[in-house]
Amino acid sequence: MSALLPLTVTGAEARRRGKTLVGPVDLTMDGPGTTVVIGPNGSGKTTLLSLLHGTARLSRGTITWNCPLEQARAAQAFVFQRPVMLRRNVRDNIAYPLQLRGTRRPEARAQADQWAERIGLGDMLDRSAGALSGGEQQKLALARALILKPELLFLDEPCAALDGRSMREIETILANAKAEGTKLVLATHDMGQARRMADDVLFLLHGRVHEARPAPEFFAGPDTAEARAFLKGDIVE
Amino acid sequence: MRKLILALALLALSTAAQAGETLRMAVTTSFHNSGLAEVLLPRIKADLDLDVQLLVVGTGQALRLGRAGDVDAILVHSRAAEEAFVTEGYGTHRREIMYNDFVLVGPSDDPARISGSADAVAALRAIASNATTFVSRGDDSGTHKKELRLWQGAGLAPEDFERWYRSVGAGMGAALNAAAGMDAYILADRASWLNFGNKAGLALLFAGDPELFNQYAYLPVNPDRHPHVQAAQAGRLEAWLVSPVAQALIDGYQIGGETLFVFNATP
Amino acid sequence: MLDVWNGLAAAFWLVVRLDPDLIEITLRSLQVTLTALVIASLIALPLAALLAVRRFRWRRAVIAVLNALMGLPPVVVGLVVYILLSRSGPFGVFGLLFTPTAMIIAQVIIIVPLIASIAHQSLRELWTDYHDLLISLNVTQRQKMQTLLWDARRALLTAALAGFGRAIGEVGAIMIVGGNIDHVTRVLTTAIALETGRGDFALALGLGFVLIALAVTVNLVIHGLGRTEREGRW
Numbered sequence: 001m002s003a004l005l006p007l008t009v010t011g012a013e014a015r016r017r018g019k020t021l022v023g024p025v026d027l028t029m030d031g032p033g034t035t036v037v038i039g040p041n042g043s044g045k046t047t048l049l050s051l052l053h054g055t056a057r058l059s060r061g062t063i064t065w066n067c068p069l070e071q072a073r074a075a076q077a078f079v080f081q082r083p084v085m086l087r088r089n090v091r092d093n094i095a096y097p098l099q100l101r102g103t104r105r106p107e108a109r110a111q112a113d114q115w116a117e118r119i120g121l122g123d124m125l126d127r128s129a130g131a132l133s134g135g136e137q138q139k140l141a142l143a144r145a146l147i148l149k150p151e152l153l154f155l156d157e158p159c160a161a162l163d164g165r166s167m168r169e170i171e172t173i174l175a176n177a178k179a180e181g182t183k184l185v186l187a188t189h190d191m192g193q194a195r196r197m198a199d200d201v202l203f204l205l206h207g208r209v210h211e212a213r214p215a216p217e218f219f220a221g222p223d224t225a226e227a228r229a230f231l232k233g234d235i236v237e
Numbered sequence: 238m239r240k241l242i243l244a245l246a247l248l249a250l251s252t253a254a255q256a257g258e259t260l261r262m263a264v265t266t267s268f269h270n271s272g273l274a275e276v277l278l279p280r281i282k283a284d285l286d287l288d289v290q291l292l293v294v295g296t297g298q299a300l301r302l303g304r305a306g307d308v309d310a311i312l313v314h315s316r317a318a319e320e321a322f323v324t325e326g327y328g329t330h331r332r333e334i335m336y337n338d339f340v341l342v343g344p345s346d347d348p349a350r351i352s353g354s355a356d357a358v359a360a361l362r363a364i365a366s367n368a369t370t371f372v373s374r375g376d377d378s379g380t381h382k383k384e385l386r387l388w389q390g391a392g393l394a395p396e397d398f399e400r401w402y403r404s405v406g407a408g409m410g411a412a413l414n415a416a417a418g419m420d421a422y423i424l425a426d427r428a429s430w431l432n433f434g435n436k437a438g439l440a441l442l443f444a445g446d447p448e449l450f451n452q453y454a455y456l457p458v459n460p461d462r463h464p465h466v467q468a469a470q471a472g473r474l475e476a477w478l479v480s481p482v483a484q485a486l487i488d489g490y491q492i493g494g495e496t497l498f499v500f501n502a503t504p
Numbered sequence: 505m506l507d508v509w510n511g512l513a514a515a516f517w518l519v520v521r522l523d524p525d526l527i528e529i530t531l532r533s534l535q536v537t538l539t540a541l542v543i544a545s546l547i548a549l550p551l552a553a554l555l556a557v558r559r560f561r562w563r564r565a566v567i568a569v570l571n572a573l574m575g576l577p578p579v580v581v582g583l584v585v586y587i588l589l590s591r592s593g594p595f596g597v598f599g600l601l602f603t604p605t606a607m608i609i610a611q612v613i614i615i616v617p618l619i620a621s622i623a624h625q626s627l628r629e630l631w632t633d634y635h636d637l638l639i640s641l642n643v644t645q646r647q648k649m650q651t652l653l654w655d656a657r658r659a660l661l662t663a664a665l666a667g668f669g670r671a672i673g674e675v676g677a678i679m680i681v682g683g684n685i686d687h688v689t690r691v692l693t694t695a696i697a698l699e700t701g702r703g704d705f706a707l708a709l710g711l712g713f714v715l716i717a718l719a720v721t722v723n724l725v726i727h728g729l730g731r732t733e734r735e736g737r738w
Contacts, residue, residue, distance in 0.1 A: 304592075
């Protein structure tokens with residue numbers, strides 16, 4: 001069903017002010033399931049996700065989708081570590097992407113109401129989004145990303161600052177999205193979350209893909225010494 | 238929010254429409270400050286069904302407005318400049334309507350002793366030799382030009398004066414305010430002086446010299462230069478201004494029992 | 505000090521008697537300034553949004569010029585508009601000089617930089633907040649501007665009110681281009697200048713107090729409307 005995938009990346013590099021942040025990266029990504037991106041801080045997880053999503057500038061190399069870029073962009077969504085809240089109420093925040101795509105306001109709001117119900121914000125529709133707690137904001141951001149029914153959803157450490165209960169709720173929402181066929185690409189530094197969610201693992205080090213394997217194999221025993229050390233909790237430089 | 242914007246837009250667009258014939262006339266501050274306009278304009282409206290829109294400016298600017306074609310006629314009081322205006326072809330002709338007079342105003346204790354002067358020139362000489370503060374309009378208006386001619390007549394040049402000579406570059410009212418503030422002498426037209434509300438310590442000290450007579454003339458702007466001007470309306474207004482009706486109103490206009498203007502148009 | 509009391513008394517009586525001349529010039533003040541405000545906002549707000557979201561070579565220069573123009577002397581604006589609209593000027597054929605339209609034009613020129621600068625400040629802040637999300641959602645330039653303008657509407661109201669304040673109290677420019685013609689282009693500020701010139705300080709002050717009251721009222725009303733709308737939707 002996926003017109004978007006497979007994704008082919010060859011020699012992709014992101015540079016800023018002469019410094020290479022990511023790359024060169026070569027990889028192929030195909031659905032379905034969840035690809036978890038792990039690696040120490042500064043290994044380039046966020047930049048890699050932005051590169052794939054098309055919001056960071058590609059300095060070198062190519063990123064090719066199975067469809068024209070325009071279409072590919074429209075079939076993706078991105079959830080940030082710190083959710084961006086529009087200065088509107090919950091309903092209008094969730095409805096916003098639909099309205100951008102030309103859905104009429106009553107229809108967009110009706111769908112937003114359904115989504116708010118699904119993620120447990122059904123009784124906060126008219127609250128200002130800025131007044132929500134961190135967990136509620138991240139759930140709102142998820143609903144706003146999923147309302148467009150993306151084929152591919154990028155998540156950049158979505159639970160980094162959240163308590164256990166919020167994390168559990170968000171993982172449930174993500175599991176549902178996955179069950180409905182959405183491919184997830186999740187960057188995280190939480191190894192527990194990585195183990196719970198991953199079907200495949202990308203281990204990044206110094207801006208490069210150091211190891212890419214199916215999750216059960218990876219967690220059973222990584223090939224590289226660095227990945228082993230990282231899994232053990234050692235500091236990896 | 239949309240309602241608010243809509244309400245604002247509606248309010249803003251409710252432009253009041255102007256009906257009837259209109260004519261724009263540039264007049265001098267001194268004429269306007271006399272209050273005579275408030276007597277003449279309603280009667281003109283009644284007799285001619287003509288809305289005269291007054292632009293109150295100095296003579297210099299009034300002549301400029303006429304040159305640019307931004308007004309249909311001017312009513313000013315500076316003979317030399319008016320004649321130049323007609324010679325250069327900006328006005329069709331110059332029609333004398335009425336005159337009032339200038340007066341010398343100053344601090345009521347009259348430190349320069351000008352109240353007993355033989356004539357205006359002697360009064361100015363007294364002010365200059367005492368070096369008491371004197372406020373000049375300094376705005377190229379008819380009053381300012383008159384003042385400069387009087388200094389010339391006295392054989393004095395304002396450029397040579399010390400700091401007692403203050404050129405304020407302002408209209409009659411503002412200049413009178415300045416004189417009141419500085420307790421200074423000033424040349425003013427009688428009408429502006431009588432109508433002036435902030436006399437403070439000032440008093441009228443010298444008047445009556447024929448040199449101080451102030452002739453007002455009416456000049457229609459030349460339609461050959463500016464085809465858009467309301468030449469026909471300007472002609473109707475001129476005919477009215479020299480009529481017996483206007484004469485009665487002008488000669489009969491008084492402030493505090495004093496007659497201000499003398500009608501002297503030749504029919 | 506006595507003048508101030510006389511001024512207050514004059515203002516009181518003008519208002520209590522519902523003086524027809526006062527009502528006329530007050531309404532004209534409102535009409536001219538609100539029209540100028542609507543037009544200036546329609547120019548300045550999209551411009552501010554464009555400057556916030558669009559990167560182009562002269563962006564910084566444009567912003568610097570706008571900021572500098574906030575202090576544009578109204579008299580200079582008036583003189584330039586006068587020369588342009590004069591019968592001998594390039595736009596003389598329209599016969600706009602000494603009409604309320606000329607005053608509106610002058611006020612628009614005076615307040616566009618002010619509104620655009622203030623609006624740009626707040627839109628830029630909002631854009632920093634929204635940047636990642638809007639880029640990710642792949643919005644068009646137009647949608648970016650619409651989103652920012654809508655979500656910053658409270659701050660933009662403040663910008664517009666600043667423009668209103670500057671325009672309603674302005675005298676230098678509209679005196680030159682309007683000519684202060686009775687029943688045609690006389691507004692509160694030019695009437696105040698006229699009465700000051702006549703030495704009638706009490707009346708001038710009275711009109712001044714009416715002007716201040718008007719400005720305060722308009723501000724309160726617009727803020728009030730803004731609040732009602734906020735509670736309903738936000």
